[in-house]
């Protein structure tokens with residue numbers, strides 16, 4: 001059954017999502033390492049009753065060093081460290097971060113997210129990604145990134161180890177009984193002893209089971225193995241969808257796979273990204289968008305497209321000619337397919353394509369008044385394209401404040417979004433069950 005109200009995530013980046021956001025006169029270009037900036041954004045999202053804030057992550061300076069100088073890519077916090085700080089200055093809002101399975105150890109990841117879940121009183125969520133680039137591989141002793149299928153196979157095993165570790169202790173294990181001297185009950189401790197194809201992890205963790213049982217499990221790859229992993233394990237899927245029709249097809253596809261794993265459709269929430277460019281009038285919104293577009297340096301725009309379409313060199317092609325045929329990417333396969341589909345469908349030149357994705361890297365952009373934005377969200381939600389949305393403000397802090405002040409009240413008036421938080425954990429906000437410990441019968 002479809003849920004009655006939508007979920008909202010505030011997908012935050014230092015200056016905003018538009019490639020040229022930091023250059024906008026009203027954007028905060030020093031946002032990357034400004035804790036007060038992130039605190040204000042998070043408090044604003046919490047005032048807007050968002051389910052969660054979300055930080056993406058990469059394990060390299062993204063783009064080439066020559067292009068990096070024109071972007072904010074080299075000015076970012078480790079998101080888990082940032083979220084730990086934000087946990088201390090907020091009460092209700094969920095705290096979600098990407099962490100890669102390809103360049104990590106399950107024990108380390110399980111421990112860190114368990115720590116964040118305890119620290120925040122049950123508000124953490126892990127966006128599982130397999131990483132996308134050779135640039136990241138080069139920082140971890142490899143010349144090339146793992147092959148696409150291989151890294152998803154590793155991710156499948158990785159997540160099983162992580163959830164196994166989170167079950168190291170049953171919920172009531174820690175009695176801390178001063179009289180007997182027993183700190184935890186030994187029969188409620190379980191040693192994982194995992195020996196698999198990719199990982200060997202004994203366990204147990206050295207931290208109790210978390211308030212949410214498991215932090216919320218999120219998955220953000222939309223390729224075939226990505227969807228299979230999501231259908232088996234994820235509770236939220238982040239995805240980029242350009243059109244209502246594509247989003248509906250993706251929604252039906254992923255939801256349709258759940259029964260094969262003994263799961264119900266409502267156990268997984270699908271949240272496409274939407275980038276709202278908001279004005280008091282349509283003309284004001286369009287001006288704002290154009291102002292950002294005019295700030296895109298051609299080589300930076302081309303670099304974004306080339307990088308996200310699979311890391312192929314597009315510099316030899318006529319910018320006003322069509323996108324050439326590209327080999328299948330070993331990077332983000334679903335995003336490459338989206339770009340090719342978009343270019344063909346709208347008959348875009350390379351220049352038009354990079355400009356089209358400069359705002360939100362392939363996510364759907366809506367330009368208009370708060371009402372226009374609310375109408376789009378309502379339509380996608382009601383017409384089975386989404387259970388909620390990751391809101392991607394074009395530049396910050398303005399883009400988030402405009403959404404909280406303009407769009408959220410309209411969604412609330414329409415009964416599509418909560419007026420108040422009813423729970424305290426991210427699971428409760430999202431309407432997800434707390435998983436039981438596998439050893440507790």
Ligand SMILES: Cc1cc2nc3c(=O)[nH]c(=O)nc-3n(C[C@H](O)[C@H](O)[C@H](O)COP(=O)(O)O)c2cc1C
Nearest residue numbers: 056057098129220221222223226238239332333334
């Ligand atoms: C909302 C959203 C956020 C994402 N965040 C990250 C991220 O932080 N780091 C990353 O490496 N990939 C991120 N991705 C990309 C995917 O996780 C994945 O790497 C990519 O789509 C390749 O997977 P695929 O080949 O299964 O499509 C994100 C995707 C979406 C839709």
